[in-house]
Amino acid sequence: MITFPGTPDLAPATQLLVHSAHWRQPWLPAMDDKHNPYAPSRASLAAAAVTPTASGGTWRDGTVLILTPEASLPSRCVRCNEPSEEPTKSRRIYWHSPWLYLLILANILIYAVVAVIVRKKAVVAPGLCSAHKKRRRTGIAVAWTLLIAGLALMLMGIESGKPVVAVVGLLLILVALLVSTNVTRIVRAKRIDTQYIQLKGCGAAFLDSMPPFAG
Numbered sequence: 001m002i003t004f005p006g007t008p009d010l011a012p013a014t015q016l017l018v019h020s021a022h023w024r025q026p027w028l029p030a031m032d033d034k035h036n037p038y039a040p041s042r043a044s045l046a047a048a049a050v051t052p053t054a055s056g057g058t059w060r061d062g063t064v065l066i067l068t069p070e071a072s073l074p075s076r077c078v079r080c081n082e083p084s085e086e087p088t089k090s091r092r093i094y095w096h097s098p099w100l101y102l103l104i105l106a107n108i109l110i111y112a113v114v115a116v117i118v119r120k121k122a123v124v125a126p127g128l129c130s131a132h133k134k135r136r137r138t139g140i141a142v143a144w145t146l147l148i149a150g151l152a153l154m155l156m157g158i159e160s161g162k163p164v165v166a167v168v169g170l171l172l173i174l175v176a177l178l179v180s181t182n183v184t185r186i187v188r189a190k191r192i193d194t195q196y197i198q199l200k201g202c203g204a205a206f207l208d209s210m211p212p213f214a215g
């Protein structure tokens, strides 16, 4: 019996019919699907096969942006939805269960070690337009200036025995850290698991351009 790759195990007579179907109409020229007007539409077949991943794999759920690990973000600013200014950097984002913070109460070092081991990582490339890139660069410069000024004031205060100056320096350092966390982080993880990456920090216009998440 002749076997063809990918052919189900059919009786030889049936197999001959399957592979010689076009011989039954020898008066018709052989046609491939490209020229056959009766072939099913490729477009409709493609549409039927669209899966969430094939359609982009990105959704919005309220203020949260949800994407699959394979999905890539569109080349638009995640703040205002304008075209993003290239190049867009890929950024590593980490997440761990909020319960882990309880370990800080026991020992902050143990927390740090466990967090590094169990945290989940995702790589995303959130776009920013030229205006928002500029704003971020300015924010980073402001944070650095505050940090250096704060350190200088704190050291000066300690050295000259003026605790008020040292405390003002310490406050400036804290403000610098707050500014830095807010401006350098473009998006932050709400949750990362094997199926989805959930991000916070996207603007309303960008989120409005995303299809709603159906779960």
Ligand SMILES: [Zn+2]
Pocket: 077, 078, 079, 080, 081, 082, 128, 129, 130, 131, 132
């Ligand atoms: Zn923007």
